[in-house]
Amino acid sequence: MRLFEAIIDANHRAVAGDASAGLHPADFADELPVIALTCVDPRLNALFPNALALPAEEFIWLRNAGNIITGPLSSTMRSLALACAVKGGREIAIIGHTDCQVCKTTAMQLLDKLKDLGVERHLLPDNLNEFFGLFSSERQNVIKACDIVRHSPLIGPKIPVHGFLVDIETGKLEWIVNGYEAWQTLPAASDAIKGAGPMTEALGSFTAFNIGEMKFPETKIGEAVAKAEGWLTEQVGQLKMKPVSTPPAQPLPAAPAVPPKIPLPPPIRPRIVPTRGRR
Numbered sequence: 001m002r003l004f005e006a007i008i009d010a011n012h013r014a015v016a017g018d019a020s021a022g023l024h025p026a027d028f029a030d031e032l033p034v035i036a037l038t039c040v041d042p043r044l045n046a047l048f049p050n051a052l053a054l055p056a057e058e059f060i061w062l063r064n065a066g067n068i069i070t071g072p073l074s075s076t077m078r079s080l081a082l083a084c085a086v087k088g089g090r091e092i093a094i095i096g097h098t099d100c101q102v103c104k105t106t107a108m109q110l111l112d113k114l115k116d117l118g119v120e121r122h123l124l125p126d127n128l129n130e131f132f133g134l135f136s137s138e139r140q141n142v143i144k145a146c147d148i149v150r151h152s153p154l155i156g157p158k159i160p161v162h163g164f165l166v167d168i169e170t171g172k173l174e175w176i177v178n179g180y181e182a183w184q185t186l187p188a189a190s191d192a193i194k195g196a197g198p199m200t201e202a203l204g205s206f207t208a209f210n211i212g213e214m215k216f217p218e219t220k221i222g223e224a225v226a227k228a229e230g231w232l233t234e235q236v237g238q239l240k241m242k243p244v245s246t247p248p249a250q251p252l253p254a255a256p257a258v259p260p261k262i263p264l265p266p267p268i269r270p271r272i273v274p275t276r277g278r279r
């Protein structure tokens with residue numbers, strides 16, 4: 001049984017009330033630590049890493065609003081790549097959640113809220129859906145993110161990329177994208193990637209770009225990225241924005257009269273074993 005098969009099994013048993021459900025991290029030493037990208041929603045604070053039955057030291061947590069990946073070379077993508085290369089992450093999990101407020105916000109509503117905060121419309125890009133990566137389906141957003149990560153030149157084929165949706169009330173995980181299986185780009189996800197913005201379009205140029213030719217001996221990663229970013233910005237600046245066919249986000253449903261109760265984390269705990277001295 002592979003790591004996330006065991007995680008899903010433990011998660012579902014724990015949610016069903018099995019107090020003995022858990023995971024033995026030592027059995028999965030070759031598949032840990034895990035890198036997880038989730039939304040910034042504070043309700044997730046109580047759920048992770050318990051919902052994965054992982055000890056904190058095996059859980060590398062990246063978060064952004066809506067667990068959105070805007071492109072194969074985006075800032076979040078670079079963090080995922082560094083988390084693999086520098087922090088030794090072995091598997092990536094994109095974990096969306098139910099009742100995501102980013103999902104429920106339309107471009108027009110976002111514009112109003114930004115205006116209230118004093119943000120000037122004329123300083124924002126024309127297409128807010130594309131710029132912020134707004135989405136109208138938590139599930140599709142996860143599939144799209146997995147597709148972008150899977151095909152990013154920054155992530156090697158040795159890293160499985162999984163997609164999940166977590167129920168924010170119960171902590172139950174739904175496995176949407178199985179990173180152990182051969183990835184087939186869905187037509188919908190493929191369209192989503194095409195609409196992922198100018199960074200995606202710059203990818204063709206990027207792959208032809210030989211970073212070795214930059215000749216920065218002894219350069220630290222941060223410096224090289226800054227220079228590469230300058231180059232990328234130049235390339236992107238030369239690209240014309242294409243009309244975007246992103247479907248409009250769904251309208252915001254009426255807010256519930258009573259705020260949802262704060263869920264308790266599921267009764268699931270990693271079984272801590274004596275230090276293995278691996279790190």
Ligand SMILES: [Zn+2]
Nearest residue numbers: 039041100101
């Ligand atoms: Zn969210």
